[in-house]
Amino acid sequence: xxxxxxxxxxxxxxxxxxxxxxxxxxxxxxxxxxxxxxxxxxxxxxxxxxxxxxxxxxxxxxxxxxxxxxxxxxxxxxxxxxxxxxxxxxxxxxxxxxxxxxxxxxxxxxxxxxxxxxxxxxxxxxxxxxxxxxxxxxxxxxxxxxxxxxxxxxxxxxxxxxxxxxxxxxxxxxxxxxxxxxxxxxxxxxxxxxxxxxxxxxxxxxxxxxxxxxxxxxxxxxxxxxxxxxxxxxxxxxxxxxxxxxxxxxxxxxxxxxxxxxxxxxxxxxxxxxxxxxxxxxxxxxxxxxxxxxxxxxxxxxxxxxxxxxxxxxxxxxxxxxxxxxxxxxxxxxxxxxxxxxxxxxxxxxxxxxxxxxxxxxxxxxxxxxxxxxxxxxxxxxxxxxxxxxxxxxxxxxxxxxxxxxxxxxxxxxxxxxxxxxxxxxxxxxxxxxxxxxxxxxxxxxxxxxxxxxxxxxxxxxxxxxxxxxxxxxxxxxxxxxxxxxxxxxxxxxxxxxxxxxxxxxxxxxxxxxxxxxxxxxxxxxxxxxxxxxxxxxxxxxxxxxxxxxxxxxxxxxxxxxxxxxxxxxxxxxxxxxxxxxxxxxxxxxxxxxxxxxxxxxxxxxxxxxxxxxxxxxxxxxxxxxxxxxxxxxxxxxxx
Numbered sequence: 188x189x190x191x192x193x194x195x196x197x198x199x200x201x202x203x204x205x206x207x208x209x210x211x212x213x214x215x216x217x218x219x220x221x222x223x224x225x226x227x228x229x230x231x232x233x234x235x236x237x238x239x240x241x242x243x244x245x246x247x248x249x250x251x252x253x254x255x256x257x258x259x260x261x262x263x264x265x266x267x268x269x270x271x272x273x274x275x276x277x278x279x280x281x282x283x284x285x286x287x288x289x290x291x292x293x294x295x296x297x298x299x300x301x302x303x304x305x306x307x308x309x310x311x312x313x314x315x316x317x318x319x320x321x322x323x324x325x326x327x328x329x330x331x332x333x334x335x336x337x338x339x340x341x342x343x344x345x346x347x348x349x350x351x352x353x354x355x356x357x358x359x360x361x362x363x364x365x366x367x368x369x370x371x372x373x374x375x376x377x378x379x380x381x382x383x384x385x386x387x388x389x390x391x392x393x394x395x396x397x398x399x400x401x402x403x404x405x406x407x408x409x410x411x412x413x414x415x416x417x418x419x420x421x422x423x424x425x426x427x428x429x430x431x432x433x434x435x436x437x438x439x440x441x442x443x444x445x446x447x448x449x450x451x452x453x454x455x456x457x458x459x460x461x462x463x464x465x466x467x468x469x470x471x472x473x474x475x476x477x478x479x480x481x482x483x484x485x486x487x488x489x490x491x492x493x494x495x496x497x498x499x500x501x502x503x504x505x506x507x508x509x510x511x512x513x514x515x516x517x518x519x520x521x522x523x524x525x526x527x528x529x530x531x532x533x534x535x536x537x538x539x540x541x542x543x544x545x546x547x548x549x550x551x552x553x554x555x556x557x558x559x560x561x562x563x564x565x566x567x568x569x570x571x572x573x574x575x576x577x578x579x580x581x582x583x584x585x586x587x588x589x590x591x592x593x594x595x596x597x598x599x600x601x602x603x604x605x606x607x608x609x610x611x612x613x614x615x616x617x618x619x620x621x622x623x624x625x626x627x628x629x630x631x632x633x634x635x636x637x638x639x640x641x642x643x644x645x646x647x648x649x650x651x652x653x654x655x656x657x658x659x660x661x662x663x664x665x666x667x668x669x670x671x672x673x674x675x676x677x678x679x680x681x682x683x684x685x686x687x688x689x690x691x692x693x694x695x696x697x698x699x700x701x702x703x704x705x706x707x708x709x710x711x712x713x714x715x716x717x718x719x720x721x722x723x724x725x726x727x728x729x730x731x732x733x734x735x736x737x738x739x740x741x742x743x744x745x746x747x748x749x750x751x752x753x754x755x756x757x758x759x760x761x762x763x764x765x766x767x768x769x770x771x772x773x774x775x776x777x778x779x780x781x782x783x784x785x786x787x788x789x790x791x792x793x794x795x796x797x798x799x800x801x802x803x804x805x806x807x808x809x810x811x812x813x814x815x816x817x818x819x820x821x822x823x824x825x826x827x
Contacts, residue, residue, distance in 0.1 A: 215247075218243075218244055218246075218247040219247075219601070219604070219605065221240050221243050221244055221247075222244060222247060222249055222250075222253070222601075222605070223605070224240050225237050225240035225241050225244065225253055226253060226256070228240060229253065229256055229257060229260075237253075237257070241253055241254075247601075248594060248597035248598045248600070248601045249598060249601045249602070249605070251273075251276065251277040251280060251282070251283075251598075252280075252282055252598070252610070254273060254277075255273070255277070255280075255282040255283070255285075255286055258270070258273060258286060259285075259286055259289055262289060262290065262293045263293075265290070267302055267305070267306075270286070270287075270290050270306070273286065274286065274287055274306075279594070279595055279621070280594075280595065280598060280614070280617070281610075281613040281614050281616070281617035282610075282613075284617065285613075287306060287308065288311075288315065290306060291303060291306055291307060291311075291315055291318065292315070294306065295315075295318040295321070295322075295349070298325075300321065300322035300325035300326060301322075301325075301326060303318060303319070303322040304319070304322045304323070304326060307319050307322070312347075313339060313346065313347045313349075313350070314347040314349045315349075316335075316339060317339060317346075317347055317349035317350035317353055318349050320332040320335060320336065320339070320350075320353040321349070321352055321353055324352075324353065324356055329356070329360070332353065332356075332357075333356075333357055333360060333362055336353055336354065336357045336362070336363075337367065339353070340354060340357075340363070340367060340371060341367070341370060341371055341374060342371070342374065343371070343374040343375045343377070343378035343380050343383070344375070344378070344380055344383060345383060365390070365391050365392040366392075368387055368390050368391050369387075369391045369392065369397070371387055372384050372387040372388050372391060372397060372401070375387060376400075376401060376404050379408060381401055381404070381405040381408075384401045384404075385398060385401045385402075388400070388401050399423070400430075403423065403424070403434065404434055404437070407434055407435075407437060407438035407441070408437065408438070408441055411438035411439070411441045411442040412442055412446075412449060412453070414438060415435065415438050415439065415442065415453040415457065416453065416456075418435065418457060418460070419460065425460075427460070427461045427462055431461075432461055432462075432463060432467060435457060435461070436467060436470060436471055439453060439454055439457075439471050439474065439475070440470075440471070440474040443474045443475045443477075443478045443479075444478055447475050447476075447478045447479035447482070447484060447486070447487075447490055448479075448484075448486065450474075450475045450478075451475050451486075451489075451490050454471055454472070454475065468494065469494045469495065469496075472490060472491055472492055472494050472496070473491070473494060473496050473497065473499075473500075475490045475491075476488075476490040476491035476492075476496050476499060476500055476503065477496075477497075477499040479503070480499040480500070480502055480503035480506070480786075481499070481788045482788075483506055483774075483786070485507065487499075487500075487503035487506075487507075488500070488503050488504060488507065488509065488512055491503065491516075494519075495519035495520065495521075496516060496519070497516075497520060497524065498520075498524065498530075500516040500519075501513055501516040501517050501520075501530065501533060502785055502786050504516055505533065505782045505785055505786065506774075506778075506782065506786050508540075508782075510536075510537045510540040510541050511537075511541065513533060513534075513536070513537040514534060514537040514538065514541070517530050517533060517534045517537070518534075528554045528557060528559050528560075528561040528562055528565075529561050531550055531553060531554045531561070531565075532551070532554060532561035532562075532564055532565050533785070534550050535547045535548075535550035535551040535554075535565060535568065536568075536781075538550060539568065547568075548569060551565040551568050551569050552565075552569065555569065555571055555574070556574045556576070557574070557576075558573075558574065558575055558576050558653075558654075558801075558805065559801065560797045560798070560800060560801040560817070562574075563801055563804055563816075563817050564781060564817055564818070566816075567816050567817060567818040572814075573804060573808070573814055573816075575656060575805065575808045576654055577654060577655070577656040577657070578654035578655065579655055579657065580628045580629070580631075580632060580652065580655050580658075582628075582629055582632065586629060587629060587632070587633075590626070590629050590630070590633070591633065595614070595617075595618060596630065596633065598614055599611060599614045599615060599618070599630075599634075600633075600637070602614055603634075603637055603639060608695065611639075611642075612642075615634075615642050615645070615646070618630060618646075619645070619646065619649045624649075624650040624651065624652070625650075627646045627647070627649055627650035628646075628647065628650050628652050628655075630646055631643045631646035631647045631650070631652075631655075631658055632658065634646065635657075635658045635661070638663075640661055640663060640691065640692040640693070641690065641691035641692055641693035641696070643658050643659075643661075644658075644659055644691045644692070645691065647659055656805065656808075656809060657809075660687065660802070660805050660806060660809050661692065661809075662683065662806065662809050662810055663692050664686075664692075664705070664733050664734070664737060665679075665810075667733060667734045667737045667738070668682050668683055668686075668737060671737045671738055671740075671741035671742075672741065674738075674741070674742075675741045675742060675744070675745040676745065677741055677744060677745055677748070678755075678803065678815070679806075679810070680803045680804075680806035680807045680810060680812070680815070681744075681755060681799070681803045681820075682706075682737070682740075682741055682744070683802070683803075683806040683810075684798075684799045684800075684802035684803040684805075684806055685706055685740070685744065685759070685762065685799055686705045686706050686737070686740070687802055687806075688795060688798055688799050688802060689702075689705070689706050689707040690704070690705050690706070690707055692705065693705070694731055694732070694733045694736065695731055703727070703730040703731060703736070704730040704731050704732075704733070704736035704740075705733050705736045705737060705740065706736055706737060706739075706740025706741075706743075706744075707740075708730055708736065708739055708740055708743065710727050710730070712743055713727070713729075713730050713739050716739045716742045716743045716746070717739055719742065719746075720738075720739075720742050722738075743762070744758060744762055747759075747761040747762050747766060750766055751766065751769060752824070752825050754780070754822055754824060754825075755800075755820050755821070755822075756780045756783065756784055756796060756800070756820075756821050756822075756824065757769055757824060759795070759796045759799050759800070760772075760784075760787060760792055760795075760796050763791070763792045763795045763796070764787075764789055764791075764792040768789075768792075770827070772786075772787065772788070773824065773825075773826060773827040774824060774826055774827075775826055775827070776826050777823050777824070777825055777826060778823065778824045779823060779824075780821035780822060780823060780824050781821060783824040784796050784797055784800075784821070800817050800820055800821060801817070803815070803820060804816075804817060804820075
């Protein structure tokens with residue numbers, strides 16, 4: 188403050204003028220260009236040029252990233268001192284963490300165990316954890332190493348090779364006993380890792396007996412019916428003990444996947460022979476009933492019986508329109524399930540269908556006012572308006588200004604502006620793992636300003652802040668959505684809902700299956716639809732262009748709509764799971780769309796359909812249009 192007072196007035200004005208800010212922007216633009224030049228020089232191994240450019244980047248947020256690239260490419264020449272200096276200076280960046288891990292790998296390869304301990308930081312992968320225990324052993328800290336060994340040993344799968352020296356030392360000390368081997372063998376069996384289980388069985392207290400156990404378990408896993416039919420004559424399985432009951436239950440659960448009827452008949456024959464607990468009974472009948480319900484088997488409710496069968500018992504009753512059974516199944520649920528908007532809605536529906544209007548209205552009323560698929564449906568039953576509950580993130584200008592000055596945010600911004608998408612995502616992921624919810628909320632506001640909408644949505648999801656609708660449901664690519672909606676005769680809010688659920692508005696999204704762009708089109712689908720609309724794709728990269736992706740995605744959605752009873756619910760399911768599957772899920776007679784959607788056998792597709800329907804209503808609100816009720820978006824599903 189004293190310095191400012193001492194400055195001549197005209198200089199102070201100059202420093203605070205737009206011209207000063209313009210100079211800062213010009214300097215930043217120049218630094219961005221120098222950064223790219225330095226990066227290119229480093230890639231081309233022009234080290235003197237790189238070093239000269241690097242020195243000109245003092246103060247630039249990504250100068251440290253260049254040093255990361257430099258050091259990472261020269262780990263064999265790097266020193267502990269240079270690494271410590273870099274990690275201390277760049278602490279809090281994703282690339283500091285990555286370099287630490289690369290350096291730890293190098294130290295382990297060179298068996299520099301004392302150095303390894305000085306650089307090690309948890310949490311780490313199993314491999315680096317085992318290297319850490321090797322380092323402890325090499326430095327005489329056996330007790331500390333052996334205390335941590337059981338956690339790495341007791342896993343159902345093959346452990347990393349880096350653990351072998353630790354386990355050998357642990358065994359030599361007499362601490363890797365046969366009981367621990369047996370525990371791990373049972374973990375492997377229960378995880379269906381039979382080769383691993385058989386290998387472990389050889390070194391247990393009773394190797395022959397345990398190898399037989401593994402063989403028996405694998406046999407009932409692979410081909411359950413003949414073994415279940417022959418349990419009475421089986422010398423081992425005929426004995427009533429906890430382990431045999433567990434094997435039999437596993438076999439019944441496996442058989443239920445293939446044939447619920449055969450599993451149920453086997454159960455009726457086997458049950459009198461063993462002292463199954465009540466929990467065993469519930470476990471078996473629940474598995475048989477669930478697989479029958481997934482297949483829309485009319486015997487599903489019989490298979491469930493009077494046990495608390497959970498959500499699939501209720502769904503089976505819904506499919507059969509047995510409203511009394513629906514109510515009974517819901518009231519048998521645990522307190523968390525029963526209290527959810529999902530099952531409160533269906534409780535209200537069951538009460539309504541049984542003529543208990545007052546009770547139904549009370550049940551529906553209890554879940555009104557939420558921005559939720561089931562709350563929206565309940566609102567429709569009571570002819571009440573939907574509540575969107577928009578609540579902007581409360582923040583001051585001072586808080587936002589302070590956040591923008593943080594090195595991590597400046598790095599994130601520069602990665603984003605430099606189109607370094609992988610690095611930007613890694614930096615954002617690192618922030619999500621390290622920053623408190625309040626910081627993440629404000630960072631989401633900043634990424635929204637940048638137009639990085641999928642990251643904004645991810646940040647708010649991590650922070651569990653659901654009510655900032657301007658950030659979570661931005662009306663983006665509106666002109667393209669309107670144009671596509673008009674061309675295909677589809678509701679733009681529905682298109683927005685599909686894009687929001689598919690990619691969170693990431694135009695460069697690519698799924699593991701290969702789906703591309705905003706509306707996640709598979710390449711073959713994109714090619715086919717582009718030919719149908721007489722605008723063939725010249726290259727697949729066009730699917731990353733938002734307008735082109737929306738054009739083709741909306742045309743594909745229209746095709747699904749036309750091929751699926753012109754029903755938005757079926758079309759949405761087909762968009763996600765494929766039309767061939769939806770055809771298999773059609774009912775024998777006309778069915779309310781909410782019941783049909785509730786019985787979609789794929790968890791992902793069920794969630795997808797219900798989410799898209801509710802998102803369409805939210806986008807109506809976001810687009811300042813009258814909200815089309817879900818009851819109008821979800822006409823009855825006709826029979827096959």
